[in-house]
Amino acid sequence: MATALITGASSGLGEEFAWQLASAGRDVVLVARSKDRLSEMAQLLAGATNVAVEVLVADLSTQEGTAAVAARIADKDRPIDLLVNNAGYALKAGFLETDVADEVAALDVMVRAVLVLSHAAAGAMSSRGRGAILNVSSIAGWLGNGTYAAHKAWVTSFTEGLASQLKGTGVSATAVLPGLTHTEFHERAELGDYDELPEFAWLEAEDVVSAALAAVRRRQVLVTPSVRYGALAGIVKVLPRTWVRAAAGRNRV
Template identity: 65%
Template sequence: MATALITGASAGLGVEFAWQLATGHHDLVLVARDTERLERLAHQIRSAAGVDVEVLGADLSDREQTERVAERLRSTERPVSLLVNNAGYAVHDRFLAGDVADQEASLDVMVRAVLVLSHAAAGAMRSRSRGAILNVSSVAALTASGTYSAHKAWVRTFTEGLAVDLRGTGVTATALCPGLTRTEFHERAQLDYSSFPAVAWLDAGAVVTAALRDVRRGAVISTPSIRYRLAAGLLRLAPRSAVRAAEAR
């Protein structure tokens, strides 16, 4: 049975990835800071899906704890065939208004950890000539909304480069670029998106289903829903001055 490792597995898209992969008969390694919440989720999944679920508590803003996850990815015992780099969050304060330490921590989670874990997974998977890496980016990668956009832009570009490096190895790399998705993400970040119309929001289950389908077919960029594929196309074509002006309003 294949094994998937999911970071940020205690909430949001991470929980949805866990359930869909478990019902697809994947064993799981669940990674997050909140081990108590992970243990509850693991118990529910074991009972409902009958798969093996390993809990690995780690704060990915800490390099040593990130290395423990990397070591699990390199392990030849119950090797990981799918890495889902999903951990991430938005810092509520604007860049110059808050503590730079908070910005550094978010950079560590959404950039450094993706780099370190992708390297560990890609090396192990390449030696077996099979596997997949799914890095969660965002349509926000094409906007100018502060450090969050910058982190997600890095993830998108990094994943494209990784896909090039892995060509012909039997291992794939995919960047998932969803738009607004109904999860705990915005509430945790204290972001008020209540003014956005219902049509702007995606269902987490549909996002994960589309992402896993794109991983299976080896897509490098996965943007769930036609409306966000159109939005991404417009953002790529729009003058950057217009993109910046939209963020400044």
């Protein structure tokens, strides 16, 4: 039975990944900080889909938490066939107002953990000659508007380089770059300005996850799960960076 490990699995896109993968018959390993929420999810998933569900409580902002997840990925007796690096969040203030410790913790979750876990997965999977790594990036990575965007720009660039280095190993690397998506993300970060945006600007978590998993099956490196956001990304890439920064600077994410 194929097994997927999903970080940030307790809510949002991570929860949707867990449901879609379990519904497709994959065993899943759920990783997040909240033991109660993960245990509740595990019961629901196992009961509804009849797959094996494992809970791994870990804080990816710490070296100990990341090391525990990396060790699970590298376990030869319980192979992971798909790693979904999904954990991430936005801070509640701009760079000049945040505590540097909060900035470093966010960097650890969205950059360091992605690197460490991808390294563990790439090694274990390439030794078996099969597997896939899926990194959740963001269309924000094409913008110049804060540390979250910078982290996601790194994820996109890292995934492209990783995909090139994995050629011939039987292992693929994919980054999904969604735009605004209906999850708890913006509410938790207290990004109230986004509530004023029209409905057509928003994507549904189900559609984002479906597009991401389809891209993994195609071994596609980058996927933007929306025609309109794909077009926006194309436009942003050719616009003068001064224009992009001016437009993006109105929002923190």
